[in-house]
Amino acid sequence: xxxxxxxxxxxxxxxxxxxxxxxxxxxxxxxxxxxxxxxxxxxxxxxxxxxxxxxxxxxxxxxxxxxxxxxxxxxxxxxxxxxxxxxxxxxxxxxxxxxxxxxxxxxxxxxxxxxxxxxxxxxxxxxxxxxxxxxxxxxxxxxxxxxxxxxxxxxxxxxxxxxxxxxxxxxxxxxxxxxxxxxxxxxxxxxxxxxxxxxxxxxxxxxxxxxxxxxxxxxxxxxxxxxxxxxxxxxxxxxxxxxxxxxxxxxxxxxxxxxxxxxxxxxxx
Amino acid sequence: xxxxxxxxxxxxxxxxxxxxxxxxxxxxxxxxxxxxxxxxxxxxxxxxxxxxxxxxxxxxxxxxxxxxxxxxxxxxxxxxxxxxxxxxxxxxxxxxxxxxxxxxxxxxxxxxxxxxxxxxxxxxxxxxxxxxxxxxxxxxxxxxxxxxxxxxxxxxxxxxxxxxxxxxxxxxxxxxxxxxxxxxxxxxxxxxxxxxxxxxxxxxxxxxxxxxxxxxxxxxxxxxxxxxxxxxxxxxxxxxxxxxxxxxxxxxxxxxxxxxxxxxxxxxxxxxxxxxxxxxxxxxxxxxxxxxxxxxxxxxxxxxxxxxxxxxxxxxxxxxxxxxxxxxxxxxxxxxxxxxxxxxxxxxxxxxxxxxxxxxxxxxxxxxxxxxxxxxxxxxxxxxxxxxxxxxxxxxxxxxxxxxxxxxxxxxxxxxxxxxxxxxxxxxxxxxxxxxxxxxxxxxxxxxxxxxxxxxxxxxxxxxxxxxxxxxxxxxxxxxxxxxxxxxxxxxxxxxxxxxxxxxxxxxxxxxxxxxxxxxxxxxxxxxx
Numbered sequence: 001x002x003x004x005x006x007x008x009x010x011x012x013x014x015x016x017x018x019x020x021x022x023x024x025x026x027x028x029x030x031x032x033x034x035x036x037x038x039x040x041x042x043x044x045x046x047x048x049x050x051x052x053x054x055x056x057x058x059x060x061x062x063x064x065x066x067x068x069x070x071x072x073x074x075x076x077x078x079x080x081x082x083x084x085x086x087x088x089x090x091x092x093x094x095x096x097x098x099x100x101x102x103x104x105x106x107x108x109x110x111x112x113x114x115x116x117x118x119x120x121x122x123x124x125x126x127x128x129x130x131x132x133x134x135x136x137x138x139x140x141x142x143x144x145x146x147x148x149x150x151x152x153x154x155x156x157x158x159x160x161x162x163x164x165x166x167x168x169x170x171x172x173x174x175x176x177x178x179x180x181x182x183x184x185x186x187x188x189x190x191x192x193x194x195x196x197x198x199x200x201x202x203x204x205x206x207x208x209x210x211x212x213x214x215x216x217x218x219x220x221x222x223x224x225x226x227x228x229x230x231x232x233x234x235x236x237x238x239x240x241x242x243x244x245x246x247x248x249x250x251x252x253x254x255x256x257x258x259x260x261x262x263x264x265x266x267x268x269x
Numbered sequence: 270x271x272x273x274x275x276x277x278x279x280x281x282x283x284x285x286x287x288x289x290x291x292x293x294x295x296x297x298x299x300x301x302x303x304x305x306x307x308x309x310x311x312x313x314x315x316x317x318x319x320x321x322x323x324x325x326x327x328x329x330x331x332x333x334x335x336x337x338x339x340x341x342x343x344x345x346x347x348x349x350x351x352x353x354x355x356x357x358x359x360x361x362x363x364x365x366x367x368x369x370x371x372x373x374x375x376x377x378x379x380x381x382x383x384x385x386x387x388x389x390x391x392x393x394x395x396x397x398x399x400x401x402x403x404x405x406x407x408x409x410x411x412x413x414x415x416x417x418x419x420x421x422x423x424x425x426x427x428x429x430x431x432x433x434x435x436x437x438x439x440x441x442x443x444x445x446x447x448x449x450x451x452x453x454x455x456x457x458x459x460x461x462x463x464x465x466x467x468x469x470x471x472x473x474x475x476x477x478x479x480x481x482x483x484x485x486x487x488x489x490x491x492x493x494x495x496x497x498x499x500x501x502x503x504x505x506x507x508x509x510x511x512x513x514x515x516x517x518x519x520x521x522x523x524x525x526x527x528x529x530x531x532x533x534x535x536x537x538x539x540x541x542x543x544x545x546x547x548x549x550x551x552x553x554x555x556x557x558x559x560x561x562x563x564x565x566x567x568x569x570x571x572x573x574x575x576x577x578x579x580x581x582x583x584x585x586x587x588x589x590x591x592x593x594x595x596x597x598x599x600x601x602x603x604x605x606x607x608x609x610x611x612x613x614x615x616x617x618x619x620x621x622x623x624x625x626x627x628x629x630x631x632x633x634x635x636x637x638x639x640x641x642x643x644x645x646x647x648x649x650x651x652x653x654x655x656x657x658x659x660x661x662x663x664x665x666x667x668x669x670x671x672x673x674x675x676x677x678x679x680x681x682x683x684x685x686x687x688x689x690x691x692x693x694x695x696x697x698x699x700x701x702x703x704x705x706x707x708x709x710x711x712x713x714x715x716x717x718x719x720x721x722x723x724x725x726x727x728x729x730x731x732x733x734x735x736x737x738x739x740x741x742x743x744x745x746x747x748x749x750x751x752x753x754x755x756x757x758x759x760x761x762x763x764x765x766x767x768x769x770x771x772x773x774x775x776x777x778x779x780x781x782x783x784x785x786x787x788x789x790x791x792x793x794x795x796x797x798x
Binding site for chain 1: 346386459464
């Protein structure tokens with residue numbers, strides 16, 4: 001079972017019960033509901049073009065944020081949701097730079113600031129077998145919880161059953177390598193501020209480079225040591241030829257000249 | 270020879286006052302940063318989480334310290350021992366540079382007291398993890414490469430012997446570590462292809478960062494030599510600096526070719542010919558910081574003249590600074606949807622770190638054997654001759670270029686309607702128009718909702734849609750102003766006061782004793798939980 005959420009934008013009535021429930025379960029102050037995510041708002045409903053679009057962490061299948069976190073504070077659980085261990089975080093904010101959806105928010109004014117985003121009620125509800133607070137609160141079933149494969153099938157079924165109602169695309173199916181939060185929309189997604197992203201997972205971009213580094217180190221190390229050895233030999237030879245040092249000393253010096261046989265020993269220069 | 274001839278006194282009279290002023294401002298900024306947090310001290314935001322402290326203090330700081338490993342390798346691995354006299358100042362510059370980078374990190378990290386976490390909490394897939402480790406290890410290497418100066422000063426013979434014995438492996442390790450993290454600072458951005466502007470984004474970022482760091486680090490060594498000449502009367506090894514100049518030509522040449530090839534290959538070259546702030550700053554970086562110094566350094570006449578050497582090195586360093594700031598700030602503006610300008614406090618901290626670097630360098634020169642003995646002859650050349658190498662015309666040219674650049678950025682920004690404003694959301698359509706259609710969609714009513722309970726309350730109030738929906742004519746009865754019962758923008762908890770309800774608002778508009786049980790009739794009716 002891969003936890004996932006399907007947001008059907010044709011069914012959302014903009015009641016914000018999901019946002020309210022999220023705040024309640026996570027103890028977040030209901031200070032400002034302007035339809036945008038913030039450190040205190042982990043899911044928000046944006047009212048746009050006559051539609052109501054729920055925004056939240058997409059819980060990517062291969063999340064960029066978890067891949068870049070130097071201390072694995074943000075990490076993807078085996079079950080699926082991308083969660084945050086506040087005790088590990090050092091506040092480098094690299095996760096915020098790389099998330100292609102711009103999800104993680106920061107507590108800029110707190111003395112011990114945390115990165116904040118939806119964690120799919122992982123510890124509070126999922127681990128007890130319950131669904132997230134947001135999907136449970138939705139009165140119209142616009143946002144529903146289930147297994148990703150089943151939700152994808154459901155989304156496809158809806159598109160086929162009512163082709164006039166939906167744009168034939170499931171957003172999140174392949175974006176960024178696939179996300180756990182999927183969307184169906186009556187209008188093209190670009191018109192609603194959904195970013196057009198690559199289909200390949202983001203972590204691969206840097207792993208392609210990082211994975212080559214051990215080679216760089218080993219080859220580089222041997223190369224540099226070799227240069228030092230060769231230049232040393234050249235220098236010793238030069239000094240011996242110019243008479244600066246004696247032949248015996250040249251032979252005794254480290255790094256040693258190339259392996260000598262008896263002929264070399266007789267006439268090394 | 271008296272001791273004072275070997276211990277030069279830095280002539281930084283007026284500069285001392287400037288230094289103190291900068292440091293005072295920096296101290297103030299420090300207090301704000303730690304007492305009130307990053308939000309108060311910086312102009313960083315959720316949309317723009319990395320700014321001047323990353324772009325300049327980290328990226329520029331690490332890059333300009335690259336001279337250390339290049340010169341150390343030149344002397345100890347390639348055994349060009351004639352460069353020995355500039356090896357120590359280069360290592361000193363690098364060591365101070367990395368120390369300041371670590372201090373800068375303590376400002377930028379949200380939780381700086383946890384800076385040690387990557388030592389025990391690992392994520393080998395993270396580029397930042399690798400950078401952190403490499404910087405940590407390389408700073409240790411630099412400290413060890415620097416230690417002979419301290420050991421010599423205090424006559425500690427045994428540690429000196431130990432260090433000398435392991436010096437070559439240290440230098441090799443230093444080159445390897447530097448190669449790794451200089452390039453990885455570029456790799457940091459490879460995972461953000463949608464965010465970094467096409468003029469700078471490329472999977473080859475690590476290569477570009479490494480090559481430019483070599484060029485800039487060597488240019489910084491030339492720059493430092495001139496500064497030492499001016500401040501401490503240190504003899505200028507013009508012939509060595511000329512040799513370094515040739516290295517810079519090659520490095521910049523390789524860089525320019527790779528860069529333009531990469532842009533063309535990715536179809537991004539056209540971006541350089543639009544009138545945008547990005548394009549203007551791109552040409553500033555490439556034209557002034559790469560092509561011009563490359564051309565200058567290639568001419569023997571320029572390399573032979575002190576003025577030429579200094580000017581070309583200065584251009585290279587400035588071009589490098591513009592490049593790193595372009596990657597970290599300029600190139601990230603358009604995708605962010607906001608315009609980021611560093612706050613005065615951010616500038617104060619950055620300026621303080623630079624000032625501290627200069628000051629510490631001066632102190633090191635004063636108390637440690639940084640320069641070979643006999644190299645510093647403060648009284649020797651008449652002051653007139655020791656004036657630093659820029660003529661009035663050159664300075665005017667530099668200012669002119671700076672102003673032209675600023676004008677270019679301003680004009681192109683205006684033409685583009687301000688850098689990267691995100692789309693504003695469309696105004697909200699009145700929801701009442703959708704109510705009928707929507708009521709048909711309802712599959713279930715919301716679950717019973719418990720209102721936030723104040724301390725003085727006799728008990729929690731639970732609202733159940735089931736009991737109310739049957740009574741109301743339609744959802745509009747309560748949700749006329751939108752589906753939030755309270756007015757949008759007003760906090761639910763804060764405004765649900767005893768006074769407001771018991772004075773006839775909200776629930777009491779129906780619960781008035783006529784349409785429904787009045788709020789004042791029986792406390793337990795509502796507060797029964």
